[in-house]
Amino acid sequence: MKDAEDRVQALRVLTKRAFEEQPTADAAFDAFGLVADECGLTLAEANDVIAGFALDATRWTPNTEADMLRYCYHVAGAVGIMMARIMGVHPDDGETLDRACDLGLAFQMANIARDIVEDAEADRCYLPQKWLEEMGWQQGEHALPENRFRLASLMPRLIALMEKHEAAAKLGARKLRFRQRWAVLSAARIYGAIGRKVLNRGQLAWDTRTRVSAPEKMWHMVAAFFEAVRNRPPPPAEPITWSRHDFKPLAGW
Numbered sequence: 001m002k003d004a005e006d007r008v009q010a011l012r013v014l015t016k017r018a019f020e021e022q023p024t025a026d027a028a029f030d031a032f033g034l035v036a037d038e039c040g041l042t043l044a045e046a047n048d049v050i051a052g053f054a055l056d057a058t059r060w061t062p063n064t065e066a067d068m069l070r071y072c073y074h075v076a077g078a079v080g081i082m083m084a085r086i087m088g089v090h091p092d093d094g095e096t097l098d099r100a101c102d103l104g105l106a107f108q109m110a111n112i113a114r115d116i117v118e119d120a121e122a123d124r125c126y127l128p129q130k131w132l133e134e135m136g137w138q139q140g141e142h143a144l145p146e147n148r149f150r151l152a153s154l155m156p157r158l159i160a161l162m163e164k165h166e167a168a169a170k171l172g173a174r175k176l177r178f179r180q181r182w183a184v185l186s187a188a189r190i191y192g193a194i195g196r197k198v199l200n201r202g203q204l205a206w207d208t209r210t211r212v213s214a215p216e217k218m219w220h221m222v223a224a225f226f227e228a229v230r231n232r233p234p235p236p237a238e239p240i241t242w243s244r245h246d247f248k249p250l251a252g253w
Contacts, residue, residue, distance in 0.1 A: 099172020
């Protein structure tokens with residue numbers, strides 16, 4: 001764990017140097033510094049992403065659903081915000097940045113659903129501890145073969161949350177240029193399909209890795225093309241009452 005924490009600290013130092021336009025002796029960080037300068041990215045935005053690495057380095061696990069969403073913010077929502085900034089979204093366009101965050105949240109929840117057993121084998125768990133307690137499980141017990149049927153009963157809850165943020169994210173894509181919108185909608189469809197496949201496979205979802213095949217990806221890309229052309233995404237089933245700021249850590253978290 002100490003090695004992982006040292007690597008996270010190195011990320012912080014190199015990222016800060018890149019933003020200050022100082023040499024880092026690492027081509028990736030030097031290039032990132034150039035992109036940050038050209039696109040107006042901030043060190044705070046980058047540090048929000050690095051915080052996700054820090055959580056993983058300490059083997060952190062969420063206690064509540066809100067904790068899980070904050071983790072998703074750091075490892076994916078904050079990345080979505082930075083990508084939107086690179087695509088030219090103005091920092092004052094909070095609505096579009098909120099929706100970019102939603103896209104990352106949806107992606108990460110699909111990943112969590114797909115990788116539950118794989119994560120457990122690595123002594124990691126990203127399902128809220130409260131959810132496991134409701135099932136009468138200690139952490140790690142949820143992934144045992146004899147518990148897969150009941151584990152599958154948690155997936156409607158997780159995938160419904162994923163779909164809420166997926167639908168919200170598609171609203172934000174309206175303001176992007178066509179090729180950007182098409183790319184975002186394609187990715188949203190593919191990641192959403194992963195989550196829905198986990199849901200539909202039930203207790204068998206973790207016997208083999210859930211994948212979206214190449215033909216399925218092509219189908220989603222074609223469907224996303226026509227969605228991007230039409231550019232009239234339906235609103236989420238429930239009103240959007242949240243923003244990206246709601247997923248940042250509270251004091252002492």
